[in-house]
Amino acid sequence: MRVLQVLLSPRIGGAESAVASLAEVWEGRGIACHVAYLDQDKPGGAFARASGLRAAIRELQPDVIISHSALPNAYSRLVAGAIPVICVLHSAARDFDDPKLKFAERLLQRRTRSVVAVSSAQREEYAALFPMQRVVVIPNGVSSRFTPATEFDARGPIVTIGRVVAQKDPALWSLATRTLCEENEDVLFEWFGPLSQGSLPDADERWHLDAGSRARFRGPIDDVERVLRGASVFFHPARREAHSVALLEAASTALPIVCSDEVARTLPGWLPLSVFASGDASDATRAVREVLRDLASWRRQAVLAASRVTSEFGIESAASSYLAEVDFVQR
Known part of the structure; x- marks a missing residue:
C-alpha cells in the first residue's frame, strides 16, 4: 500500500x-x-x-x-x-x-x-x-524515542517547544520569564522553534534573542528528544490546543508540565500539571514558581506518569x- x-x-x-x-x-x-x-x-x-x-x-x-x-x-x-x-x-x-x-x-x-x-x-x-x-x-x-533521562538535572533549562506565534502566547511567556529571571539568578528559559515576525514588540524580541539573556529564543531544532532529556520543566504558554504532540512528548520524557487551564482540559486528569489561567502572565509566573519550589516531588510524579503516557498515547x-x-x- x-x-x-x-x-x-x-x-x-x-x-x-x-x-x-x-x-x-x-x-x-x-x-x-x-x-x-x-x-x-x-x-x-x-x-x-x-x-x-x-x-x-x-x-x-x-x-x-x-x-x-x-x-x-x-x-x-x-x-x-x-x-x-x-x-x-x-x-x-x-x-x-x-x-x-x-x-x-x-x-x-x-x-x-x-x-x-x-x-x-x-x-x-x-x-x-x-x-x-x-x-x-x-x-x-508519541514516538517511542521519547523516554525519561537516566539522570535528571534540576538545574536544566525550563523549555518551550513550538512555533513562536500568537496562539502560543509568546507575550505571556516573555512577561513571566522576565519576572522569574529577576527573582532567581539561576533560572534559564529556552524556547525552541521558528520565530514568526511580529510575534512580540521589537524591543522584547531583541532581549530574548540576545546571547546574554536567560530567557532565549533558540530557533528550530531537529533533535527534540535530546532537548527534553536535558530540561527540568516544560512550560507551555499557549492559550489553546487541540491535542498537543509537544505536551505528550514532554510527558513521556517525565518533565513536570506548566500549562494553561484551557490546554489542561485536553490532557488526561492523571498527568501532573501546574495550571494557570489562560492568558494570565502573573498566574503563569505563580505556576512555574510552584513547580520550582518542590521540583524533586514534581519530577517523581512525572516519572510515574511517563510510562502511562507511552502506554495510552x-x-x-x-x-x-x-x-x-x-x-x-x-x-
Whole structure:
C-alpha cells in the first residue's frame, strides 16, 4: 500500500511531528509513505497549490491520501479524483470561523469520506457545523524515542517547544520569564522553534534573542528528544490546543508540565500539571514558581506518569487506528 500525507509546508509543529512519527511506524510495517506540501518553498496561490499537489498524486499513485489541517484537507479533496482522502483536524484555532473555509468545507462534503479529529472537543466543534459527516477521534501519538533521562538535572533549562506565534502566547511567556529571571539568578528559559515576525514588540524580541539573556529564543531544532532529556520543566504558554504532540512528548520524557487551564482540559486528569489561567502572565509566573519550589516531588510524579503516557498515547496505537480508517474508506 502507498500512503500520501499532505501538509501545508515543511515547518515545525504538532501536525508535522505526527506525520513523521506515523510514517516511521508505517514504513516499518512495509507501507510506502510519502509527504507532499502545498507550499514547498514559499506560499503559493490556489492554482500553484492545486497543480503541485495534482502532480505529486500523478507521480506517486497513492492508494489513500491522509491530509492534515484545514487547507491541505480542502486541496486534497479538490484534486484527489477517485482516491479516498482522510481529512485530519489538527488546529487549536476554530478554522471554520473563517467564512471562506466554512463555505469550502460545505462544498466539499460530498467528497468527504472520513474526518479524523485528534480530540473529542474538536469532533464536537466540527459536528456542530457539519452534522451529517462521519467523524472519528484518533488522539495524537508519541514516538517511542521519547523516554525519561537516566539522570535528571534540576538545574536544566525550563523549555518551550513550538512555533513562536500568537496562539502560543509568546507575550505571556516573555512577561513571566522576565519576572522569574529577576527573582532567581539561576533560572534559564529556552524556547525552541521558528520565530514568526511580529510575534512580540521589537524591543522584547531583541532581549530574548540576545546571547546574554536567560530567557532565549533558540530557533528550530531537529533533535527534540535530546532537548527534553536535558530540561527540568516544560512550560507551555499557549492559550489553546487541540491535542498537543509537544505536551505528550514532554510527558513521556517525565518533565513536570506548566500549562494553561484551557490546554489542561485536553490532557488526561492523571498527568501532573501546574495550571494557570489562560492568558494570565502573573498566574503563569505563580505556576512555574510552584513547580520550582518542590521540583524533586514534581519530577517523581512525572516519572510515574511517563510510562502511562507511552502506554495510552503511543504512536503504534495511533498508526494502527489510522490504518483501520484506511480500511474503512477503501471498502
